[in-house]
Amino acid sequence: MATETATAERTRATPLELFFDLVYVFAFTQVTHLMADGESIRSILGGLAVLGVLWWSWASHAWLANQQVADRGPVRIGILAAIAIVLVLSIAIPEVYPVAGESLFGALLFSIGFVAxxxxxxxxxxxxxxxDRALRRQVLRTMGVTIVPVSIALISGALLGGTAQLALWLAAVAIEGITIYLTSQGGAWLLPSAAHYAERHGLVVILALGESIISIGLGASHSPLTPAIVLASLTAVSVALAMWWVYFGRVSERAEHNIDAMTGNRRTATATIGTYLHFGIVAGILLASLGLGGAIENIGAGHPPTPFNWTALATGLTLFLATTTAYSGVAGNRIATPSHSGAAS
Known part of the structure; x- marks a missing residue:
C-alpha cells in the first residue's frame, strides 16, 4: 500500500519540484546571454557546454523525484540544497570563461559547485x-563511474582556461552522458510514473520557451518603439508559438501514453533516450531565442539581422525539429502492445 501511495503521488510534480525548475529560468537566460557574448561559434559551443552541465543536474533530479516522493525526508532536503547550488552556478555563468589575466573564480565556482x-x-x-539494495547498487555504480572523470575535466578546464577549457568542458558533458547511459543498461533505475516524466519534461520545455519570450521582450525593450519593432516581435513570437505547437500539439501527450503502456527495461530505456533528446529540444529553443532576440535588437538599431542572428536561428530550429522528430519516433509512435489493462496485469 505504501508503494502504491508513493507512486500515485509521483504522477504529478510537487510544488517543490516546480520551485526547483524555476531556478532554471534564470540559468537559461544566463546561458543565452553567454552565447550572445562575442557572437561566434566559440561562444555558442561555450554556452552549450554550460547548458549541458546544467542539463544533467536537472535531469538527475527529475528522475530522482520520479522514483522517490520529492517533498519528504532526505529528498526534500536534497532538492532544497540543489536549488541553492544551481542558483550559485547560474550567478557564475557570465564569468565561467575568463580571458587571460582575469580571475578564475567564476570558472572554479561553477565547476566545483557542480561537483558538490x-x-x-x-x-x-x-x-x-x-x-532497495538494487537501486543503491545502481546509484553507486552510475555515480561512482561518473563523478571522478567529470570532476577532473571540469576543474582542470577551469584552471587551464582558453581552448583547453572549452574542450574539457564539452568532454565532461559527453562523459557524463555516456557513463550514465552505459551503466544504466539493464540496471535498477525505474520509471514509476510516465505522467510525472512527461510533465517534468514538458515543464522544462516551457521554461526554455519562456526564455525565448524574455529574449524577444528584452530585444524590443532595448530599442525605440517603432512599427518595425512591433512587426519583428510578432514574427518572433509566431516562431515561439510554432515550436510550442510542434512539441505540445503533436508529440508530448502521445509520447506520454505510449511510455505509460510500456513495461520493464523497455519503458526505462525509452524514457532515458527521451531525456537525452530533450537536451537537444531545449538547446534548439535557446539557440532560436538567441537569434530572435539579437535580430530584434539589430532591427531596433536600424540594421538588418546579422549572419550570426540568422545562423543561431536556423541552427536552433533545425536542432529543435530534429530532436523533436526523433523523440516522436522513439516514444510518440503508436506501439503494438496488448491493451493497457492486460499489460498492467
Missing part, C-alpha cells in the same frame, strides 16, 4: 533508496 551538487545528489539517492 553531484555529491549531494548521490548521497540523497543512497539514503532515499535504503530499502
Amino acid at each position: 551538487l553531484s555529491v549531494v545528489y548521490t548521497a540523497v539517492n543512497i539514503v532515499a533508496a535504503r530499502g
Whole structure:
C-alpha cells in the first residue's frame, strides 16, 4: 500500500519540484546571454557546454523525484540544497570563461559547485533508496563511474582556461552522458510514473520557451518603439508559438501514453533516450531565442539581422525539429502492445 501511495503521488510534480525548475529560468537566460557574448561559434559551443552541465543536474533530479516522493525526508532536503547550488552556478555563468589575466573564480565556482551538487545528489539517492539494495547498487555504480572523470575535466578546464577549457568542458558533458547511459543498461533505475516524466519534461520545455519570450521582450525593450519593432516581435513570437505547437500539439501527450503502456527495461530505456533528446529540444529553443532576440535588437538599431542572428536561428530550429522528430519516433509512435489493462496485469 505504501508503494502504491508513493507512486500515485509521483504522477504529478510537487510544488517543490516546480520551485526547483524555476531556478532554471534564470540559468537559461544566463546561458543565452553567454552565447550572445562575442557572437561566434566559440561562444555558442561555450554556452552549450554550460547548458549541458546544467542539463544533467536537472535531469538527475527529475528522475530522482520520479522514483522517490520529492517533498519528504532526505529528498526534500536534497532538492532544497540543489536549488541553492544551481542558483550559485547560474550567478557564475557570465564569468565561467575568463580571458587571460582575469580571475578564475567564476570558472572554479561553477565547476566545483557542480561537483558538490553531484555529491549531494548521490548521497540523497543512497539514503532515499535504503530499502532497495538494487537501486543503491545502481546509484553507486552510475555515480561512482561518473563523478571522478567529470570532476577532473571540469576543474582542470577551469584552471587551464582558453581552448583547453572549452574542450574539457564539452568532454565532461559527453562523459557524463555516456557513463550514465552505459551503466544504466539493464540496471535498477525505474520509471514509476510516465505522467510525472512527461510533465517534468514538458515543464522544462516551457521554461526554455519562456526564455525565448524574455529574449524577444528584452530585444524590443532595448530599442525605440517603432512599427518595425512591433512587426519583428510578432514574427518572433509566431516562431515561439510554432515550436510550442510542434512539441505540445503533436508529440508530448502521445509520447506520454505510449511510455505509460510500456513495461520493464523497455519503458526505462525509452524514457532515458527521451531525456537525452530533450537536451537537444531545449538547446534548439535557446539557440532560436538567441537569434530572435539579437535580430530584434539589430532591427531596433536600424540594421538588418546579422549572419550570426540568422545562423543561431536556423541552427536552433533545425536542432529543435530534429530532436523533436526523433523523440516522436522513439516514444510518440503508436506501439503494438496488448491493451493497457492486460499489460498492467
